[in-house]
Amino acid sequence: MGSARRGSQAVKRPPEEELGLQPGQSLELLKELHILTREGRINQDSRRKLKQVHHLVQFIEKLLQEVPAEEGHPTLADHGAGKSYLGFILYDLFFRPLGRGHIYGIETRQELVERSRALARRLGFARMSFLNIAAADAAQAAEMPEQVDVVTALHACDTATDDAIAFALQKQARFLVLVPCCQAEVASVLRETKALALARTPLSELWRHPIHTRELGSQITNVLRCLYLEAMGYQVTVTELVGWEHSMKNELILARRTGQRKRAAAERLRAILAEFGIQALEERRFPGLPAHP
Structure with missing residues (x-):
């Protein structure tokens, strides 16, 4: 009986591991993004969404690490940002501990842009900007730097992916990470x-x-x-995001x-x-x- 109890205690995992989180990941952010409930629980749909984003973050982090360590860099533009799950989680896991660099979220729905701006202020994510603008017009936006290191478009619908590619070419992006949709x-x-x-x-x-x-x-x-x-x-690789x-x-x-x-x-x-x-x-x-x- 004693050994069974010890065995059962040995396999018990910490809450972060049970939830499928990365080390040091902000629980408060995930609650604000409604990935976790206020009680810190996660449903199957949110777990699936988080797994996709984490998998994509792993790809992107490797690319960001290749960007020269210069003031203001790396810069990343996220097209069709939506609720900015990707941008916020990237900032939390990579940009915040790095202490430099900037993320730009590009989204046409004004209510989502305002919500993201408010959330960034609440969390103190100062090096995040959100532009209420179409992807096709983003390259000319005054808020955008002359060069952007990484351009992402996660499920940007139909021709928004093409607009992200055009943006990347204009901004001489070092890397593109695209998951096309529709x-x-x-x-x-x-x-x-x-x-x-x-x-x-x-x-x-x-x-x-x-x-x-x-x-x-x-x-x-x-x-x-x-x-x-x-x-x-560009050198291009095509692979699967998740299963x-x-x-x-x-x-x-x-x-x-x-x-x-x-x-x-x-x-x-x-x-x-x-x-x-x-x-x-x-x-x-x-x-x-x-x-x-």
Whole structure:
């Protein structure tokens, strides 16, 4: 009996571990974000959300550690910030103990921006700014520095991910961390040209049915984004964010600036646009590609 009791005591975990928290993580912040209840409990949905954010934070922290230790750096712009779960948790776990650097949350919904500003004031997170602005306009905002080290977009819907990429290129970002969501633009163009495509190529069977149009459009969108980043001087890695059981929007695109623009990637991108009859997207979504040889 005594040994059973000792065994049971040995496996008892501390509350932070039971909740799936990182060492030193602020319980007060997680309560303010409604990830924890006021009593310090966590439900299954919040646990899943926290796991996703923690996993992404691990990727981002490694990149932030590569940024030169200069005053004011690292800087990070979070596009489609929403309630700024990612920004607040990154600040709590990395920026706050580092003692320098700045996070910019970019969000179009004014009520969420005001809520985030108020929370940052309450917690004393002084090196966080929240901009009530569209991602497409953020690069011109006076509050933004000339260069941003890391650009993130976690589930930024549809073309907001493209706007985040355009922002990163303008700000010469060292790194991009993207989890695309609801990629609808390419699918809509495929639908417009479907009749012509059916007469032109048997490949159009890949998007003849509406559900396939949506799925293929999503896949093509992310492939084009990766090629565009390579063409503009980035090394790109594509992986999973978390297991598929946690989220179907699971594709994580990591890009590292090398400055070596790849003409071959630009040619592949243009060839894909031509193959699917969506060349109209080049000027709108992929400006500045290396010229044809």
